Amino acid sequence: MRHVISVLVENEPGVLVRVSGLFTGRGFNIESLNVAETLDPTISRMTLVTSGNEQIIEQIIKQLNKLVNVVKVVDLTGSDFVDREMILIRVKAEASSRAEVLRILEIFRGRVVDVSPKSYTLEITGDEKKVQAVVELLAPFGILEVVRTGKVAISRGRKEALGTGRAQEQKAES
């Protein structure tokens, strides 16, 4: 089963490779991985999409927690959360198909971010299904390049606290 795991790590050099090295070293999957600084500049958030049975996911979470630079690990799967991915697609757009490409884009509330005589570069944000649907619909026109961010995810409600500058107090509370 696929799991979306949110990992808060110390914002230090070498942390990404510790996490990715853990996955390769122990034979775990990474489907996508996204890293960026949080509001607290000393903490970064990684959003990891991985898959495995219950026992493997349990090991992944424990092993992540064991890394010295990892501050907090949350398995979002099974809880209430929102996830999004952004893709940039360069798609062929000849005079005959330009209008149709734009129509599809509009349906999915995407944007044109670059135009050339023979192509459009489009930006689309959405959950996995939506992004996949856009790619499938645009495929017949000829996709020249796709760049995806991988998933980012956030839980609903207020439980988010770490990475907002109050990390230490929260850790002490829990």
Next chain:
Amino acid sequence: MKKTGAEILFESLKQEGVDTIFGLPGGAVLTLYQALGKYAEEIRHILVRHEQGAVHAADGYARSSGKVGVCLVTSGPGGTNTVTGLATAYMDSVPLVVFTGQVPTMLIGNDAFQEADITGISRPCTKHNYLVKDVKDLAMTIKQAFHLARTGRPGPVLVDLPKDVVADSTEFSYPSKLKMRSYNPTYQGHPGQIKRAAKLIASAKKPLIYAGGGVILSNSSKELTTLGQKFSIPVTTTLMGLGGFPGTHPLFLGMLGMHGSFHANMAVTHCDVLIAIGARFDDRVTGKIESFSPHSQKIHIDIDPTSISKNVPVDIPIVGDARNILKTLLKYLEEETGQDWTKKHSEWQQQIAEWRKNYNSAPPDSHCGPCIKPQFVIQKINEITKGDVIITTEVGQNQMWAAQSFLFTKPRTLLTSGGLGTMGYGFPAAIGAQVAFPDKTVIDIAGDGSIQMNIQELATAVQYKLPVKVAILNNRCLGMVRQWQQLFYQQHYDQSVFEVVPDFVKLAEAYGAVGLRATKPEEVEPIIRQALSIPKPVFMDFLIDQNECVYPMVPAGAALTEMLLV
């Protein structure tokens, strides 16, 4: 007061209580070595002959004493030579801090002379590692490194020190407090879980304790012994757990697993409650996982949450320090009044006694023909020293024979590479143990293959007058490899039998040590006695039967009950 990075390193080591380091200088650490000269009174430096030897020696020092072992080596090859030692210590949870030199920060990444990305290389075989880029961070980094090495599940930590950082100066005061928001090992077990465990143990008819290296690391062999004795629970240990429970005790079943005793493997298969303490259900212990202890409910005490339910699902996990947990467990068990524990488990004890009788795995004694049997050598060492000795081993048959034939009665008296299985570990580890305990007898039980993997450290032993004894069980081959080829590879002895084996007696003499040789069983005892009377390093070369195998043996991947018996 302003100090250089080099001075800060040694001042910090003093603060951490370090009085001994193992190392080998090189270009990138000369500033450090120059500064070390000023601290010669307080910090003893043992000059090894190869960096791998430094790490194993520090490891032997740490395992025997319980203190953190410290190494200092140069950049590039100095660092890469430590990797096997780090991996060995990491697998067996040994607290080490290894300092490596590094090229100056401005050259990092330039493929400079003797540059290696040692933090990158050592990342998967250290508990944590650091590259110090600013002298201002040095003291705090050292503080953290020692804290990480010795707390929680202990392990090796590497600190990489660029040449310019240790030459730079800053105000020094050793931090008294340490804050690491992302590292908080659990020491106290959950009381509810411990209570559940006590109830389960009280309800058991056929309980068994399976203890591992965690018992040694947490200094809980006293509590473990009480648990076994007071509640009449038989005990088996892993290789790493030997010495955690007295090997001479009637409740002790010996080691379990691939080369475990017949009765230990039978007991673990038939018990109804298995109490795992500081053990990690390693494949050499469990054999075929589906058949491992199939009828038992399992309690697992471990400080590392990742060990729990990694290989075998457990019913009652308890995360925390084994000693703390055992203390609480004993308290709860004592509240279970009105139980006659001995009577309650007598049927189970009887069953075990029968297994013990049916297949007495006691190895052959001297009356076995003209050849020296390796088990006989080990039994004689045990007998002559009365067990009051620190044993190190190499890896292979020598290791298993030592584990089976020597009765370890105290913790920290067997130093062996259990997890990584590093040939070449035992001799430098013995040197480290002898440094920690100058007055103790330290004996490395070796094979002729393993001893050649770090034989250069004989110069170290001679230089520092460390009277380490090495019992080479010389079968002119890589014995365990040969055994597997004999049993599972149709007797194709490919590359396992040596055409050339050095003359270990002459070799010892060449180094300024003493060499002795026994070729017949009756020479074994006199030679051991002679070696023990010589206050110098001694190689004892025992020419043993090449065909001798380690039994019992559970073939890899088979169930523990599928043992090959002699």
